Amino acid sequence: MIQDHVRELAAELGITVSPLRVSGDDPVLPSVFRVGTAAAIAVGAATAAVAALRGDGSEAAVDVREAAVAFRDERHLRIDGVAVDMWAPLSGDYRTADGWVRLHCNFDHHRDAALAALALPAGADTDAVAGACAGRGAVDIEEAVTAAGGCAAAMRDRAGWRRHPQSRAVAASPLVRLTRIAGPDGGEMRDGAAVRGGARPEGGTETQAETRAETRAETRAERRAGARDGSGVGDGSGARNRGERALEGVRVLDLTRVLSGPYATRVLASYGARVLRVGAGHLPEVPGAVIGSAFGKRSCHLDLRTREGRAGLRALVAGADVFVQSYRPGALEALGFGHRELAGIRPGIVCVDISAYGRQGPWAGRRGFDSLVQMACGIAHEGGDGSRPCPLPAQVLDHATGYLAAFGAVAALIRRSAEGGSWRVELSLARTAHWLDGLGRVDGAATPEPDVTDLLQETESVFGRLTGLRPPGTVGGRSPYWSSPPPRQGEHPPAWW
Numbered sequence: 001m002i003q004d005h006v007r008e009l010a011a012e013l014g015i016t017v018s019p020l021r022v023s024g025d026d027p028v029l030p031s032v033f034r035v036g037t038a039a040a041i042a043v044g045a046a047t048a049a050v051a052a053l054r055g056d057g058s059e060a061a062v063d064v065r066e067a068a069v070a071f072r073d074e075r076h077l078r079i080d081g082v083a084v085d086m087w088a089p090l091s092g093d094y095r096t097a098d099g100w101v102r103l104h105c106n107f108d109h110h111r112d113a114a115l116a117a118l119a120l121p122a123g124a125d126t127d128a129v130a131g132a133c134a135g136r137g138a139v140d141i142e143e144a145v146t147a148a149g150g151c152a153a154a155m156r157d158r159a160g161w162r163r164h165p166q167s168r169a170v171a172a173s174p175l176v177r178l179t180r181i182a183g184p185d186g187g188e189m190r191d192g193a194a195v196r197g198g199a200r201p202e203g204g205t206e207t208q209a210e211t212r213a214e215t216r217a218e219t220r221a222e223r224r225a226g227a228r229d230g231s232g233v234g235d236g237s238g239a240r241n242r243g244e245r246a247l248e249g250v251r252v253l254d255l256t257r258v259l260s261g262p263y264a265t266r267v268l269a270s271y272g273a274r275v276l277r278v279g280a281g282h283l284p285e286v287p288g289a290v291i292g293s294a295f296g297k298r299s300c301h302l303d304l305r306t307r308e309g310r311a312g313l314r315a316l317v318a319g320a321d322v323f324v325q326s327y328r329p330g331a332l333e334a335l336g337f338g339h340r341e342l343a344g345i346r347p348g349i350v351c352v353d354i355s356a357y358g359r360q361g362p363w364a365g366r367r368g369f370d371s372l373v374q375m376a377c378g379i380a381h382e383g384g385d386g387s388r389p390c391p392l393p394a395q396v397l398d399h400a401t402g403y404l405a406a407f408g409a410v411a412a413l414i415r416r417s418a419e420g421g422s423w424r425v426e427l428s429l430a431r432t433a434h435w436l437d438g439l440g441r442v443d444g445a446a447t448p449e450p451d452v453t454d455l456l457q458e459t460e461s462v463f464g465r466l467t468g469l470r471p472p473g474t475v476g477g478r479s480p481y482w483s484s485p486p487p488r489q490g491e492h493p494p495a496w497w
Contacts, residue, residue, distance in 0.1 A: 002064075005041045006048055009404075013178045013411040017060070018051035018475075020044050024064030027444025029072075029393040031383065034439040038396060039067035042403035047473035049410040050271050053417075054246040058476030066472040069452050071399040074259070076452060077292045078467040084288030090114065090126060093375075093389045094133035096154075100389050101138040102375045103129070104151035106258070107284040110367075113150030117141070151367045155389050158378035158437070167377070169361025170430045176408045178415070181343040181351070181422040245272025246475065250413065251496055252322040253278060253313075254297065258286055258369065259395060260429065261326040261354050262293030263402030268322070268409060269296030270471045270480035274497065278302050278313065279489055290489060291463055296482030298497070301490035304335055312494045313337065317345045319496050322409050324352040328367060329359050343422035350412040351424045352405050358428040370398040370429060377433040396436065397429045404432065461485035 002022045010017040022044065028036035040062050048060040069076075077084050090105040105111035115124055118132040118141070133141060138154035145152035161167045247268055254265040254277040262277075269275040275297040279285070282303065303309040314336075317323060323342055325332055332338060339351040353359075356368025374380045374391050384390030408425035416423060457470045463486065471480045 002037060002040045002044055002062075006045045009041075009045050009176065009407070010049070010411070012174060013176060013408065013415075015049065015411045015414045016052065017045070017048035018054075018057070019059050020048045021059060021061040022064065023061070024066075026064065026442045027447040028065050028068035028450055030445060030447045030449070031393050032441045032443070032445050033379070033383075033392060033396075033436060034442050035071065035392060035394060035396055035436075035444075036064045036068040037439055037442075038400050038436050039071045040064045042400040042407070043067040043070065043472050045407040046267055046403045046410065047475060049407050049414065050246045051475045053410055053414055054475065056476070061474045061477075062472060065450060066455060068394070069450055069455055070469055070472040071394040071396055073263075073399070073469050074289065074292050074395070076456065076467070076469050077288065079291070080464040081467070084292065086286060086288050090129055091371075092126070093155075093380075094130050095388075096133050096138040096141060097136055099138040100155040100375075101133060101141045102153050102155070102372055102380075102389065103145065104369050104372055106286050109284065110150045113148040114145050114152065117144040117148040117150060117152075146366060151369060151372060153368070153372035153375040155375045155381050156378055157381045157386060161376060161378040166357055166361040166363040166430070167434075169364075170358050170428065170434055173358055173360065173426075173428075173431055175427070175431055175435050176404050176411075177424075177426040178408055178412055179424050179426075180415075180419075181339055181424050247410075248272035250274070250321045251319060252276070252324065252409075253316055253320045254324050255332070256324055256326040256354065257283070258289050259293065259398040260370075260401040260405065260427075261324055262289070263399055264352065264354070264405035264409070265297065265324050266293050266295055266482075267403060267406035267471070267480075270482055271475075272483075273322070274298075276300060276316065276492070276494075276496070278316070278494070280304065280309075281490065285489065291461075291466070291486045292468065294486035295459075295468075296484055297487065298484075298492040299487045299489050300492050300494040302494050304337075310335060310337075314345055316494060316496070317342055317349070320346055320349060321413065322350045322352060324354070324405065324409070326354040329353075329355055329365050339422075339424045347422055348416060348420070349422050350409055350416065351422070352409050352412075353424065353426045354401060354405055355426075355428045357430045359426065363430075368429060370395045373397055373429040373433055377430060377437070379433060379437070397432050400436070401427050401429055401432045459485045462488055 003020050026034050026036040044062040051058045051060040088106045093102050103114045142152045142154040250273040252268050252273045252275040256262050265275045277297050277299045280301050280303045302312045342349050357363040357366050380389035380391050405427050412423035455469050459466045
């Protein structure tokens with residue numbers, strides 16, 4: 001079953017992956033959803049694609065228990081023996097007049113938006129939030145918080161979500177969309193036909209015309225710089241210094257936060273890719289999430305609100321193979337870093353775009369996180385039998401989307417090596433939820449917690465001694481690994497190495 005799913009995913013993306021050996025079976029974690037199966041498919045797809053990229057006939061392997069436990073990675077992270085708290089005090093599920101709503105308040109500006117929408121003062125506590133929610137409808141709160149710039153989701157049952165227009169938009173899209181980015185005319189190739197135009201991006205600090213003028217003025221110099229440093233701009237090879245690890249020499253820019261995007265790039269790092277995370281001092285972060293997802297990466301800061309920051313990012317793009325981003329749809333486009341602009345700066349680039357609810361439908365631009373998507377899509381309702389929310393036993397949507405994004409990136413590198421061109425990979429948490437729902441159910445609600453002792457490893461870092469899970473899967477009998485511990489945010493210069 002798992003091998004069949006992996007082969008089907010590969011066929012949909014136009015590649016053939018290496019043989020995959022699977023051990024173990026569901027249930028692994030306490031849930032009626034096939035969490036272990038989903039984990040094994042996502043991890044197995046990425047692993048088999050990496051093995052195919054190696055091109056030496058290596059067999060890929062995945063263990064269902066190891067994959068499922070890896071989806072709880074953040075729960076097992078310890079810094080000098082102390083667990084890391086991933087949630088802010090106001091984040092949580094609240095009973096409403098007609099059901100339940102979840103508020104996501106891990107970022108201060110999302111917390112402030114939720115309080116404003118609930119007509120509560122700054123500094124209000126959970127009791128005050130609970131009281132404000134109790135007198136209002138769940139969808140009313142969801143819409144008010146969203147309109148204020150925050151993040152919330154009303155608990156819907158499965159049938160209610162399927163009636164929602166966003167559900168229909170999500171269901172109509174593939175789990176992993178891989179398309180070729182066409183040339184200078186901006187047309188995008190789908191099934192051999194050019195599709196032109198697209199939605200006009202909103203927001204940003206300057207006009208698209210000004211940004212494009214900057215890009216045109218600097219792109220040629222950046223390409224020359226990329227050629228001098230050996231980045232192979234435009235050659236489509238992606239193999240600068242390919243060694244025993246399949247992704248050695250592949251350069252990845254990581255413009256993602258919490259959590260699927262950082263997990264995707266961490267997977268690529270575990271197979272030897274050079275991953276440079278681009279953050280900024282003014283952007284909010286969840287410290288524990290940043291540390292746990294930064295193994296094997298470097299970290300720099302660039303303020304994309306400034307001309308200098310944008311020029312710095314363009315210089316990095318000119319030497320990159322893969323660009324992974326999880327900004328709200330339209331945000332990077334407004335700054336001159338949409339997929340067509342990126343392909344213009346670096347012909348041959350692979351652009352990986354991760355969103356909460358997809359890029360079509362009424363919620364296309366809506367902020368979202370794993371826990372919110374579980375509420376909106378009926379997963380939390382089913383897990384709690386409708387009486388109260390009960391989430392999955394892991395951040396399954398984040399982890400599965402992350403591994404599937406890594407799979408999509410490697411598939412695009414395979415296609416690029418064979419066909420040339422620039423490529424775009426698109427995924428969303430809501431589409432992953434739809435896929436998980438379609439895998440069926442298992443009698444696993446009473447499954448005991450698995451022992452993970454044999455899967456733990458320890459690493460010395462600038463933060464202290466880190467204890468966590470090793471990455472799952474093997475290629476040719478060898479396990480992936482991270483060649484460096486997590487760095488401090490912004491520790492490195494914005495340059496390739």
